[in-house]
Amino acid sequence: xxxxxxxxxxxxxxxxxxxxxxxxxxxxxxxxxxxxxxxxxxxxxxxxxxxxxxxxxxxxxxxxxxxxxxxxxxxxxxxxxxxxxxxxxxxxxxxxxxxxxxxxxxxxxxxxxxxxxxxxxxxxxxxxxxxxxxxxxxxxxxxxxxxxxx
Numbered sequence: 376x377x378x379x380x381x382x383x384x385x386x387x388x389x390x391x392x393x394x395x396x397x398x399x400x401x402x403x404x405x406x407x408x409x410x411x412x413x414x415x416x417x418x419x420x421x422x423x424x425x426x427x428x429x430x431x432x433x434x435x436x437x438x439x440x441x442x443x444x445x446x447x448x449x450x451x452x453x454x455x456x457x458x459x460x461x462x463x464x465x466x467x468x469x470x471x472x473x474x475x476x477x478x479x480x481x482x483x484x485x486x487x488x489x490x491x492x493x494x495x496x497x498x499x500x501x502x503x504x505x506x507x508x509x510x511x512x513x514x515x516x517x518x519x520x521x522x523x524x525x
Contacts, residue, residue, distance in 0.1 A: 416445025
């Protein structure tokens with residue numbers, strides 16, 4: 376489902392302006408709590424790194440990490456939910472079954488760390504001016520209710 380976010384901004388030297396963006400909630404998001412972080416690119420990068428700590432272990436992972444960085448001239452929406460996963464060798468493996476997660480964690484590999492939040496979606500929108508700030512919007516994802524014809 377697509378969500379329309381109506382955002383209001385305060386300009387540096389007074390005045391307010393509005394902008395609307397539409398974001399897609401991925402179909403893979405499980406039912407329950409789903410959160411969106413909306414903000415400037417640098418703030419979103421910091422938040423994303425606190426959710427999924429980057430730890431590139433090879434050149435391609437390091438390049439992917441560098442390409443993922445945003446600027447303050449981007450409005451970024453990051454969607455995440457609680458989930459059990461692991462980070463292994465610079466890669467995040469979200470939503471693992473408990474049995475698989477325990478096998479990885481007991482494997483004796485020091486590069487395995489638990490991840491309790493899963494980033495499901497990230498979308499950036501170019502903005503005409505630098506932004507600063509971050510807001511969190513909490514949602515509940517529910518199954519579509521069937522409509523009984525009467």
